[in-house]
Amino acid sequence: MSELEAIVHKATSSKAVPPKRKHVRSIVLECYNENSSRGFFMELFKRPLDSNDIVCYKALITIHKVVQEGPKNALIEVNNRIQWFEHLRDHWNRHDVKGYGGLISEYCTMMIDKIRFHLAHPEYDGALSLENYSKTHRPDDVDIDKGLQACSHFMDLLDAIFRLHNTVVSATPYNDCKTSAFIPLVLDSYAIYIFIVHYLTVLVDKVDTMEVIEFAIQRFYTQYQTLRNFYLNANAITSVSSVIAVPNLPPDPPKFIRKKREQPKPKPQQQISPPPIKKELPPQEVIPVPVPTPVFIRQTVPVVYGNPYQQQQDMWQQQQLLQQQQQQEALLQQQRQQQLLQQQLLQQQQQQQQQQLMQQQLQQQQAQLSPQSSQQWVTFGDAQRQRSTSTPAQLEKKEAQLDQDKEAQKSQASSTTDSQGKTRVITKIITKQVSNTTEIQALKARIEELERLLQEEKDKNASLLLKLSEREALINELNHARKRLQDVSEANDSYTNEVVKQNDQLRDQLIALRDYTEKQRVNRLEREFNLAQKALNSYQSSFENPNNLGNQESTHALVIEDLQGHMSQANLLAQLCQQSDSDNEMDIFNAVSQVSDSLKNLFYDAKGASRLILDNGLQSKFLDSARKIGFLTGNLFESIRLQGGQCQDDEDKQRLLQNMNALKSGVAQFDDIIKQADKSAVTSPSSKDLDGFDLDDIAEKELLAAAKIIEDAANTLLAAKQKRPQKKEGDMPDVQEAILEAAMAITSATSTLVQAATLAQRERVEKGRASGPGGPLYRKDPTWSEGLISAAKSVAASTKALVDTANKAASGVEIQGGTEEALIANSKQVTAATSQLVAACKSKSDVNSPSQHKLTNAAKHVSNATALLVAAAKAVAAKVASEEEIDFEKLSVTAFKVKEMEQQMSILRLEKELETARKGLSVIRKTQYTE
Structure with missing residues (x-):
């Protein structure tokens, strides 16, 4: 997967x-x-x-x-x-x-x-982003027809989103899986909303009349409330609001107002006649009347929609304003009454001044008449009413003189008559003056009463002014409180926005941290399982290695214990994977390591216990069962790696259960084969084959034949060396000659090895060990079924192939696959064959015997000679590479690129051939193991 x-x-x-x-x-x-x-x-x-x-x-x-x-x-x-x-x-x-x-x-x-x-509309991207659209188009340069068409299509798409939203809302019962569709729908709808508002804002100034765009605006207003309700529903869902920031639209939709108005048609100008010249009137005396100063009250508009406290506060403010208006009207009415009283008082004062002037005039007239009438008694039409005045002494003297004078007596009568007429006039004036005095007193009393009323009105006015000032102070305090409340609200809004912004940043950081942690966990998991897989491959390679004999002291009971331990560790690993705790990562790694170690012990003990099984078919089944356990354990590791170490859903649990059941079945099958092997065990097998021939004699003959073949190959190399021309003094060492020397060293070492193996076989036969139990068998292979016989044949064949390859390399004959590769492959084959021969000799011989020491030394000489041949082969490759080395500084740009492409093609071709060769080798080995 x-x-x-x-x-x-x-x-x-x-x-x-x-x-x-x-x-x-x-x-x-x-x-x-x-x-x-x-x-x-x-x-x-x-x-x-x-x-x-x-x-x-x-x-x-x-x-x-x-x-x-x-x-x-x-x-x-x-x-x-x-x-x-x-x-x-x-x-x-x-x-x-x-x-x-x-x-x-x-x-x-x-x-x-x-x-x-x-x-x-291919110009919009999948996210309908206005920002990305602005990178390739001018947002303000919108054609009227295309803009209206785009708005209509946007609104159609928005209707489709609304239909899907209604379907999700009506699909009960609700769960996070159904409502998770709101996340992409909210993003699409808000992007559409931004585009529609932008287009309508631009088009409203481009159209000639609003009738062209009115239908689109009305349709937008119809969809606006539905869109706002959609966002409210999405914001109420935690699984949606925790992933994205859901928009919060205001209750009222945006208004689209034209910035430039239609200019009205110019009207014909009318000739206006000059206004008549007004005559200046003489200035009139105006009595100053105090005018009350109007009070202006600032009204505020509530900002928050649907707040009951704000509505109550606005109602209270309206009541206060109404009371203030009523108080102002009462104050104005009192001021008007006060003005009327003042006017009446001024009129009365004017009348009093006129009366005082009249009284002064009468007093002056009376002063003029008093010298003539003060000397006599005055009679007011009646004899009983008389008025007398005191006469000074000078007048009495003058009267005495006048009495004596006759002429004065004659004129006294005429003067008396005149004074009587004047006295009547003065009497009328005095009577009138008395009546004016009474009126003046009444006016004074009226003035005092008016002044008293005026003082009361002033007191009332002062009290009203005091109340009005208190009201104004309350209003100012209310305004200050409202301003402080607005400042606090703005501060809270800014703080809330900052908190939301920080929350968004923290959410993004948390998501990034989660992704990083998950990535690190997956990387660690991949690394651990890769190491475990490499360990499994190493164990399997070691198990497949013919030179690995396993635990020679192993028994079937020990293998059964290893099986039980391996199965218990696998069960522990499966239980840890099924837990929902995310902190058991190290436990899983430890469990994987334990399973890998238990499989290593199982392979080691099973390889050693296979020597106890003499039946080739049963031994092959025994080893195949061990391989199957390794294969099933690898499948278990692979399934755990794919599911991330923990079971995410029921399918992962089902897959893990299937792998565990398969592993249990393989363990049970392996256990059955072990029990079957115990039943068919034979204590002393015969050293004769089915035809009755002695295998030890045949092994000795084959060793001698291998020695003869190796000796013939050495003679061939010697003859090839003698045919080469003699090297002169001062010549550089020849690589082909080095190959021949190394090949001769290998043949000499292998000849010594075969002779040592022959001596070891004779020593074993002489000591009677040939009749002991047979050597351990690895698989149903003719090479290992014949023991020393097949080992000797393998050494002879590999040595002869190496000699042929060395002769070709020294003669300059082209070898398919490359000279270096052929020499190295044959050298490794010789090493493997000698190792097989040494192992076969050591399996039934005394390790401390002289023949075994000689055999070991010969094997070391073969290994050293093989290393020399490999070095010579690499020298051949280096020489070829140096001859083909190209001076890249002299190449042109085109030639350099051509060489670079050729090297890349060569690398790809070689990698492909390497992969094909690996697959072919794997198929060959699997075919051998299943036979």
């Missing part, structure tokens, strides 16, 4: 949970790496979209997010799959009566509408 397949499997699991953000992000990153979504769809089509409604619904959500966040090619490739969406919609309309079928059908309809929108 590839990495992308595992991620798609986890994102579209059958569990009713929303797709995890990290899985969707990994899919998007994979699409960006490939610059395509084909791989994603290929893995998605493997999922049961036609049979599992939850998997299909989560797949649609994942596709929607890939379209929004993925590369542009992903949107283009999704646009080409409109028929697939229609088929999926028709399928779930026909086959689903409950569950997610209706949601899938409506989601497919919405995706089809989105695809058609992008086909009609």
Whole structure:
């Protein structure tokens, strides 16, 4: 299972949970790496979209997010799959009566509408971003027809989103899997809202009349409240609001107002006649009347919508304003009454002044008349009423003189008559003056009363002014409190915005930290399991190595104990993987290490215990069962690695259970084979073969024949060396000669080795060890079934092949596959054959015997000679490389690029050949093991 397949499997699991953000992000990153979504769809089509409604619904959500966040090619490739969406919609309309079928059908309809929108408007990206659109287009340069068409299509797509939202809301019962579709829907709807507002704002100033755009504006206003309710519902869902910031639209939609107005048609100017010249009136004396100063009260408009406390506060403020207006009206009325009283008082004062002037005039007239009438008694028309005045002494003297004068007596009568007329006039004036005095006193009393009333009104006015000042102070305090409340509210809003911003940053950091932690955990898991897999491969290679004889003291009972220990460690690992705790990572690593170590012990003991099984078929089954245990353990490790160390869903648990059951079955089969081997064990097997021939005699003959073959090969090398021309003094050493020398050293060492093996075989036969138990068998192979016989043949054949290859290399004959590779391969074959021969000799001989020491030394000489031959082969390759070395500084740019491409092609070709060779070798080995 590839990495992308595992991620798609986890994102579209059958569990009713929303797709995890990290899985969707990994899919998007994979699409960006490939610059395509084909791989994603290929893995998605493997999922049961036609049979599992939850998997299909989560797949649609994942596709929607890939379209929004993925590369542009992903949107283009999704646009080409409109028929697939229609088929999926028709399928779930026909086959689903409950569950997610209706949601899938409506989601497919919405995706089809989105695809058609992008086909009609390819200039918009999958996320409908105004910022990305501004990079390639001018947002303010909008054609009227295209802008109205784009707004209409945007609103149609918004209606499709609303229909899907209503379907999700009506699909009860609710769960996070159903509502997870709100995340891409909120992003698309808000992007559409931004585009519509931008287009209508630009078009409202471009159209000639508002009638052209009025229909679009009214449709937008109709959709606005539905969009706001959608955001309120999405914000109330924790699984949505915790992932994205849901927009919060105001209650009132934005207003689209024209910035430039239509200029009215100019009207004809009328000739205005000059106004008549007014005559200046003489200035009139105006009595100053105090005018009350108006009080201006600042009204505030509530900002917060739907706040009961604010509404109550506004109502109280209106009542206060009404009371203040009433008080102002009462104050104005009192001031008007005061003005009327003052006017009356001024009139009375004027009348009093006029009366005082009249009284002064009367007093002056009376002063003029008093000298003539003060000397006599005055009679007022009646004899009883008389008035007398005192007469000074001078007048009495004058009267005496006048009495004496006769002429004065005559004129006294006429003067008396005149004074009587004047006295009547004065009497009238005095009577009038008395009546004026009474009026003056009445006016004074009226003035005092008016002054008293005026003082009362002033006191009332002062009290009202005091109350008004108190009211103004309260209003000012209220305004200050409101201002402080507004400042506090703004500070709270700014603090809230800052907290929200910090929360968003912390959320992003948390998500990034989670992703980093998950990535590190996955990397550690991959590293640990890779190490475990390498260890398994190493154990299997060691198990397959013919030179590895295993634990020679092992028994079947020890192998059974190893099986039990290995199975218990595997059960512990499975239990740790099924736990939901994310802190048991180290426990899982330790359990994997324990399972690997137990498998190593099992291989080591099983390889050694196989020597106790004499039946070739049963021994082959025994070893195959051990290999099967290693193979099943590798499958267990692979399944745990793919699921991330822990079981994510029921499918992971089912897969883990299947691997554990297979491992238990393999352990049980291995146990049965061990019991069968115990039953068929033979204590003293015969040293004769089926035809009755003595194998020890045949082994000695074959060793002598191998020695003869090696001696003939050495003579061939000597003859080839003698044919080469003699080297002169001062010549450089020849590489072909070095190859021949190394090959002769190998033949000499192998000849010594075969002779030592012959002596060891004779010593064993002489000591009677040839009749002992047979050597351990590894697999059903003719080489190991014949023991020393096949080992001797192998040494002879490999040595002869090495000599042939060395002769060809020294003669300059081209060897298929390369001279260096052929020499190294033959040298390794000789080393393996000698190791096999040494092992066969040591299996039934005394380790401390002289023949064994000689055999060991001969094997070391073979190894050293082989190393010399490998060095000579590498020298050949170095010489060829030096001859073919190219001076890159003299090459042109084109030639340099050509050489670079040739080297890359050579590397690719060699890597391909290496992979093919490895596969072929693996097939050959598997075929040998299964025979």
